[in-house]
Amino acid sequence: LNLEYGDLYRSLFTRAERHIAVVEALVQKSKGLSRKELLTAAGLTDGGSATTTLDELEQSGFIRRYFPFGKTKRDALFQLIDPYSLFYLTFVKDSKAEGKGAWLAQMNSPRWRAWSGYAFEYICRYHIDPIKKHLGISGIYTEVSTWRSQRGENGAQIDLLIDRNDRIINICEMKFSVKPFTIAKDYADNLRNKISVFREETGTNKTLFLTMITTFGLKANNHSAQLVNDSVGMEALFL
Known part of the structure; x- marks a missing residue:
């Protein structure tokens, strides 16, 4: 899992570092970010290339664009919905845990509970x-x-x-x-x-x-x- 994350994005997208920046900005805010908030957090300049990056991630199923109750398209929020990216960024990236039992040792930790709740919400939305x-x-x-x-x-x-x-x-x-x-x-x-x-x-x-x-x-x-x-x-x- 340590190497597959970067390989996955590089195999799908040109200038994959932009797509990774968007995904890693969204993982910090489980409920989603507006376009302006997202581009600021990802360090991207607003414009056509940013739109292309967001469209590619959405069309590939990594993120979703949704509209809060009573709002219009201008109020759309973007949210990370790819289970693998969520798991990798929560438990694998920068993790010092190694060896047998490393995963089980994290169960019931605050981070595990937060991830479990978010993952369950994701499953519900897709059903x-x-x-x-x-x-x-x-x-x-x-x-x-x-x-x-x-x-x-x-x-x-x-x-x-x-x-x-x-x-x-x-x-x-x-x-x-x-x-x-x-x-x-x-x-x-x-x-x-x-x-x-x-x-x-x-x-x-x-x-x-x-x-x-x-x-x-x-x-x-x-x-x-x-x-x-x-x-x-x-x-x-x-x-």
């Missing part, structure tokens, strides 16, 4: 159709997006919205856990605030359904009973 099937809305036209509050860097954000043509929006929370996920009081309060701020800032009058997408299901308690409309386990993604 929207099975999620819709599980929710019983396969035949309904939908638009998939994200949303971030305008109340500063630490404001509420929603990483997956399914905006349905039947005047319902599924607010999806994607949670990686090695056991059934439990909604604790603090997290329940956070969810209530997130839903309230979303309705207030967007002005939507659609019905909002909270949907939990988890690896091993949702543990039932008072918070889940009061808040959650739908629960989707990881097994539903691969049916």
Whole structure:
């Protein structure tokens, strides 16, 4: 894996250092960057060559361009979606870990938990159709997006919205856990605030359904009973 990363990009792209700079800028911001933010972070000058670099990465499946809820093409964000690049830049590049057990030793570390959560979100986004099937809305036209509050860097954000043509929006929370996920009081309060701020800032009058997408299901308690409309386990993604 140590050598394959550079070889991969050089085999696909002319002036691959530009493409690598974009990818390594995006890995620092899991939710994505605007074009201006991305080019600044990657040290690239805005112009035709930058557009070509971004287009090539997008068309090759390394990055994606997406539009937050209620925004236009001018507000597009770019996000790293290539699993290998994410894994390499998180665990292999500049790593001092060697020998047997090096990978297992990192499990449950903060870095491993962050990577696991991001990787699970990536899997969910690429399995929207099975999620819709599980929710019983396969035949309904939908638009998939994200949303971030305008109340500063630490404001509420929603990483997956399914905006349905039947005047319902599924607010999806994607949670990686090695056991059934439990909604604790603090997290329940956070969810209530997130839903309230979303309705207030967007002005939507659609019905909002909270949907939990988890690896091993949702543990039932008072918070889940009061808040959650739908629960989707990881097994539903691969049916």
